[in-house]
Amino acid sequence: MPDRTIVRKTLRDLRWQVVGWGLGLAGLAAMLVLLYPAIAEQFEGVELENIGFGEIGDLSNPRVFFQVEFFTWAPVLLTVFAIIVGGALLAREEGVGTLELLLSQPLTRRALVLGKAAGGALAVVGVLLLAGAGFLLTAPWVDLKGEVAVGELFVAPLSLLTLSWFVLAATMLTATLTPTRGRAAALMTAGAFVAYACYIAAGLVPSIEWMQYLTPYYYSDAQRVLTEGTVWWHQGLLLAAAAVCAALALVAFERREIGVGRSPLADLLGRGGGGQGGVEASEATREPSSVAR
Amino acid sequence: MNDTPAIQFQGLVKSYGDVRALDGIDLEVPRGEIFGFLGPNGSGKTTAIRVLMDLIRPNAGRAELLGFDAQRDTVEVRRRCGYLPGDLALYDALSVDACLDLVAALRGGVDERYRDQLCERLQLDRTRRVGALSRGNYQKVGLVIALMAKPDVLVLDEPTNALDPLVQEEVEAILREAVDEGRTVFFSSHVLAEVEQLARRVAMLRSGRIVAVNDLAEQRRLAPRRVTVTFEEAPPAGSFDRVPGVRLVSIEGRAAVFETHDAMHALIQALSEHRVHTLETHEITLEELFLSYYEEPEGVGVGGGARA
Numbered sequence: 001m002p003d004r005t006i007v008r009k010t011l012r013d014l015r016w017q018v019v020g021w022g023l024g025l026a027g028l029a030a031m032l033v034l035l036y037p038a039i040a041e042q043f044e045g046v047e048l049e050n051i052g053f054g055e056i057g058d059l060s061n062p063r064v065f066f067q068v069e070f071f072t073w074a075p076v077l078l079t080v081f082a083i084i085v086g087g088a089l090l091a092r093e094e095g096v097g098t099l100e101l102l103l104s105q106p107l108t109r110r111a112l113v114l115g116k117a118a119g120g121a122l123a124v125v126g127v128l129l130l131a132g133a134g135f136l137l138t139a140p141w142v143d144l145k146g147e148v149a150v151g152e153l154f155v156a157p158l159s160l161l162t163l164s165w166f167v168l169a170a171t172m173l174t175a176t177l178t179p180t181r182g183r184a185a186a187l188m189t190a191g192a193f194v195a196y197a198c199y200i201a202a203g204l205v206p207s208i209e210w211m212q213y214l215t216p217y218y219y220s221d222a223q224r225v226l227t228e229g230t231v232w233w234h235q236g237l238l239l240a241a242a243a244v245c246a247a248l249a250l251v252a253f254e255r256r257e258i259g260v261g262r263s264p265l266a267d268l269l270g271r272g273g274g275g276q277g278g279v280e281a282s283e284a285t286r287e288p289s290s291v292a293r
Numbered sequence: 294m295n296d297t298p299a300i301q302f303q304g305l306v307k308s309y310g311d312v313r314a315l316d317g318i319d320l321e322v323p324r325g326e327i328f329g330f331l332g333p334n335g336s337g338k339t340t341a342i343r344v345l346m347d348l349i350r351p352n353a354g355r356a357e358l359l360g361f362d363a364q365r366d367t368v369e370v371r372r373r374c375g376y377l378p379g380d381l382a383l384y385d386a387l388s389v390d391a392c393l394d395l396v397a398a399l400r401g402g403v404d405e406r407y408r409d410q411l412c413e414r415l416q417l418d419r420t421r422r423v424g425a426l427s428r429g430n431y432q433k434v435g436l437v438i439a440l441m442a443k444p445d446v447l448v449l450d451e452p453t454n455a456l457d458p459l460v461q462e463e464v465e466a467i468l469r470e471a472v473d474e475g476r477t478v479f480f481s482s483h484v485l486a487e488v489e490q491l492a493r494r495v496a497m498l499r500s501g502r503i504v505a506v507n508d509l510a511e512q513r514r515l516a517p518r519r520v521t522v523t524f525e526e527a528p529p530a531g532s533f534d535r536v537p538g539v540r541l542v543s544i545e546g547r548a549a550v551f552e553t554h555d556a557m558h559a560l561i562q563a564l565s566e567h568r569v570h571t572l573e574t575h576e577i578t579l580e581e582l583f584l585s586y587y588e589e590p591e592g593v594g595v596g597g598g599a600r601a
Contacts, residue, residue, distance in 0.1 A: 003399070005395065005398040005399050006399075009395060096382055097378075097381075097382025098384055100346075100348060100378050100382065101378075101382065101383060101384075101396070102399070103346070103347075103348060103371075104346055104348075104374075104376040104378070105371055105396060105399040105400050106368045106371045106372035106399070106401075107368070107371070107399055108367065108368055109367075257348070257349040257350060258348040258349065259343075259348065260349060262309075
């Protein structure tokens with residue numbers, strides 16, 4: 001079971017990030033809603049070609065407009081948020097040395113990881129609810145031609161929950177398998193960039209269409225939530241992938257030596273190198289804020 | 294269970310690649326005393342303590358606290374132990390109070406009155422943000438965290454680091470009170486005076502090995518006396534080579550230094566054959582004793598300490 005104190009502490013640590021990212025997405029949603037009437041007038045009866053995000057269709061339809069404009073950017077922004085948060089949960093604590101304070105209390109590593117993961121997962125929910133609130137607060141003031149209900153717009157961002165959880169869990173896993181948070185963030189950012197580029201390219205070039213099925217973005221339903229609805233097995237698949245990553249992160253963290261700056265894979269692969277031990281190593285991997293005192 | 298040592302290391306080995314940080318440590322720390330863990334930087338003190346806290350894993354051997362295995366019974370070990378890391382890191386954004394509350398919530402069972410007393414005795418301003426504290430006040434927060442739950446065993450890595458002498462005295466008093474209540478204090482240090490002041494017994498580490506475990510009172514009793522003599526004229530070479538029970542530590546010009554346990558009479562007889570200008574005698578200090586362990590080849594040192 002996750003430790004409740006850790007969940008609360010994690011949410012407290014992330015509160016300003018949640019507010020910042022949530023308000024940012026809410027601002028994007030609100031801006032799009034307020035822009036919609038002008039766009040609808042401009043694009044009335046215009047059918048757009050596929051420019052990489054699937055068949056676009058009539059942008060004067062609010063479903064199509066919000067689908068294209070909001071859900072093209074939101075998965076990218078949430079990926080960045082999840083990578084930042086996933087890296088902060090354990091790896092940052094290890095980097096600044098506070099993980100040692102937590103792990104010297106009567107707390108299992110499992111309860112710590114689950115508490116951190118639960119806090120991170122709830123932070124993502126907070127961001128998405130704030131994003132939905134951007135629709136909720138502005139949509140009643142705009143003529144949506146009766147095409148989409150305000151409530152539907154409010155919950156639509158939640159379709160990105162499983163994608164965000166997957167990225168969060170994958171970042172936690174990467175962070176427990178790599179020596180430092182910096183390397184984990186670099187790996188995850190590169191991976192996400194490649195996955196998104198493949199997803200976009202696969203939408204443009206029919207011969208490589210199969211590639212999109214290899215990326216998590218295809219299963220996030222970001223390109224279809226308002227126009228075709230949620231595909232529940234896609235969401236289930238991402239949720240399962242997130243659970244697998246979280247479980248592997250737990251196993252890796254159980255094996256990890258704290259503050260040594262070396263991957264638990266080094267032991268499995270029989271590579272003894274890496275950290276130089278004890279305080280010396282922990283200082284070598286420690287982020288500057290804690291050693292500058 | 295009461296006979297089990299407070300802390301026990303059995304054949305503890307820890308390597309980082311080619312670097313052997315711990316090379317088969319065996320040590321028993323009895324309950325109810327202040328035990329010093331002494332060694333120069335890099336000798337393995339922190340590594341052994343981090344194994345005990347299950348922050349790192351040994352390549353061989355085991356560490357136990359009150360009979361609980363450090364790796365298998367991690368939660369039990371941590372429940373019974375208050376730990377102050379040598380390289381303490383706290384949540385800089387929290388106030389001192391919020392930081393203490395967080396740890397109290399994680400531990401459970403913290404006596405708030407005792408916590409308040411500790412803060413008062415260490416003159417800790419609880420309203421300040423941790424990140425704004427000086428190094429000494431930061432260390433005080435770490436000490437309160439380790440002490441406030443009144444754990445059975447205190448494991449303190451360099452506890453008086455950065456503290457001013459007055460606060461150091463208060464910390465020493467708090468630790469003595471803890472021992473008076475039947476608890477155990479295991480602390481590491483590279484400051485000899487601090488160990489001498491606090492500990493009843495001390496284990497000395499060198500290059501990942503325990504080179505000696507000493508009872509300090511016994512050590513003082515067995516310690517040789519050092520005699521420093523200035524002659525009016527430099528004595529001929531070899532004058533003091535065959536004085537039974539006396540070791541010539543150094544001779545340079547008119548000055549000579551001797552050591553002896555119980556052969557003072559023989560030394561005075563030998564000295565009487567020369568014109569002595571001054572003569573001083575003193576007990577060998579612990580500092581001189583301990584330095585001998587680190588300056589001489591492994592396993593060789595002065596005094597009567599038990600070799601581990």
